[in-house]
Amino acid sequence: MSDSSDGIAGIPHPNPLRRLTLDQLRRRTSVKWREYPEDVLPLWVAEMDVTLAEPVVRAVTDALALGDTGYPHGTGYAEALSGFAHRRWGWDGLAVARTKAVPDVMTGIVELMRLLTGPGDAVVVNSPVYPPFYPFLGDLDRRVVEAPLGPEGRLDLDAIEDAFHRETAGGRRTALLLCNPQNPTGTVHTAEELTAVAALADRYGARVVADEIHAPLTAPDATFVPYLSVPGGENGFSLMSASKGWNLAGLKAALAIAGPAAAADLARLPGEVVDGPSHLCVIAHTTALREGVDWLDALLAGLDENRRLLTKLLAERLPAVRYRPSQATYLAWLDCRDLGLGDDPAAAFLERGRVALNGGLPFGTGGAGHVRLNLATSPEILTEAVDRMATG
Template sequence: MSVTPLQALPIDELRQRTSTKWRKYPPQVLPLFVAETDFPPAPAITAALTRAVLLGDTGYTPPDPGVATAYASFAARRFGSDVDSSRIRWTGDVMMGVVEILRAVTQPGDRVVVTPPVYPPFYDTVEEAGAVVERVPLLDTGSAWELDLLGIEAALAGGARAVLLCNPHNPTGTVHSRATLAALADLAAGFGAVVISDEIHAPLAHPGVVFTPFLDASPAAARVGYAVTSASKAFNFAGLKCALMVTADDETTRIVKALPDEVEWRTGLFGAIASVAAFSEESDAWLDGLLAALDQNRLLLADLLAEHVPGARYRIPDAGFLAWVDLSDLGWGDNPAVKIRREADVALHLGPLFGTEGKGHVRINFGCSPEVLREAVERIGALARS
């Protein structure tokens, strides 16, 4: 059955928004940097939040805001995953959840594996928890990015106590296979380590791509794993503050349940309300429309870059609305996004922030209209020809 792609809002309307995407740079700059999208909210979310405002339902988040049961139902429908809602706790956002779990499972000075190029807050989160980053870069096979399992094994053998996994991976859009995740779980189990899996982009796997939640990858993954996720990325409400910490084993559940009550209190009531609406069946059609739009844009971006910026190297992502693009051949230095913003009025995310592997790269947010995406790439192409 064909799905009608969701239509992005007109740019004049988008410029009325007051979020970072639309306020960091002046109006002549096309903002394709931060991970906010340009689509209208899911109707169920609009209705739920409107009702809350009209009621003055703006107080503290209740002891059970319903997000755990809503997510368990969503995971069953979308991923075929059997999640026990009694093993879920909630907090303000995914990085809050990650840092609290890291504090609980590591000691100060312990090393934590990250797999660059990777979401910049991963580095800060490890340090905030009192641990030390151990970099094991992704492997580029020439056609895909993969976890360097031998490198991770060496890090764990050398004493690293945890792996901070990004699945789907940001910025490459890689969806790790079940076999890869199971192998990672076996390594962690063998060395007495844990895996914390950031799965915020999980609802955004593209057609033909199967997303495997880490906890589902194998019995070992269920024992050693923690998943942290949120509706905020797919449904575009990062400012409302709600994320979920999911476990599948008695010991990992005990550790998460033992986190201070304040961890839950950081959840915003509007975030919880929006999450319940997002995870409901009522929002499935909206999400399908979003995925159809993003699928078109990820392919359109490949065509636009080939036409206007032929020196760019871009691998179509498995998931999400973020593109990892290598502009090294253009000779614009280690951080080409700076030149592009200053001279082409297009704001992209800075590649080196993702790790040294990001030199010469940019991250492009294609969660926008085809027209905006086309104009942005045409501006970059004009700069390349100048």
């Protein structure tokens, strides 16, 4: 029996991005649709304008009907992710025994950094990168040290080595918080790049924690490589979740995964952390990984169509904007520096065109003059957004 039962055999699953109208979306009460007035088109925060995979809806609804709202139990989530990793990425190294459920990816990152580093130690990031890395690590009293991406948006190994060399001097503990795939650029790091990172970490005694939440959202022409699968990754950690791939941000759950040489560190995670995810959230994520793959494939095809559409729209309406279609995620990183809108073009697009995007400045070095656009929406909304950006 197939593990992907949200479609009918032989019949393509409908594009989840084409199922909801703008009026329906405006009935939502999440932050994406409530942060701005109704005349604003919100293409900012990482929420998708989709109907959910039917098996997920059914599993949660059935649990509620049954009153199955107690505490989570067992390793079903980890088993589902391990099976998905095998089928999707050909990776058999995700051992259920080396996983711990955590409330969400950022909580898992913070708790691992608390174990691997001490107050005042450095955590290296590759900017531009997911903005919450900065305040979460700062609140933990860790110093965020940037090793920016290279000019082509790929990992700069020399910059990473310079940071490791400098920050491990005198025996200080240092970690790399790796974003794979990269948010906001959508870059998928190659096996060669990740192997080189692992070698550098081993040479300098640094630890690597990989945020791999966008891993299921890899484009058809790219191959996601789990950090823990590369030679030298055995001493690292990964944080994975079905949250981004299946639009389950409101149903928080994630898994912290240790490489074979890091299992003892993972075992030190405090009980209040690993007891954090709710039973309903675990049900939703487990079902998505086991039964929501047809839905995911339809979503990925729709996102690929939207990348091509955005390329065409920008060429026609905003040719000064530079855009390299991403290899993963549902985010588009737009270089708007030639528009003359200053360091924060998102402010201009909001004021003039009533389109809400993420400004690039919070993403760190490399973010000035850029915006992040969420293209996980209908082609009609995407088209209207670019029209507004061009004419506002």
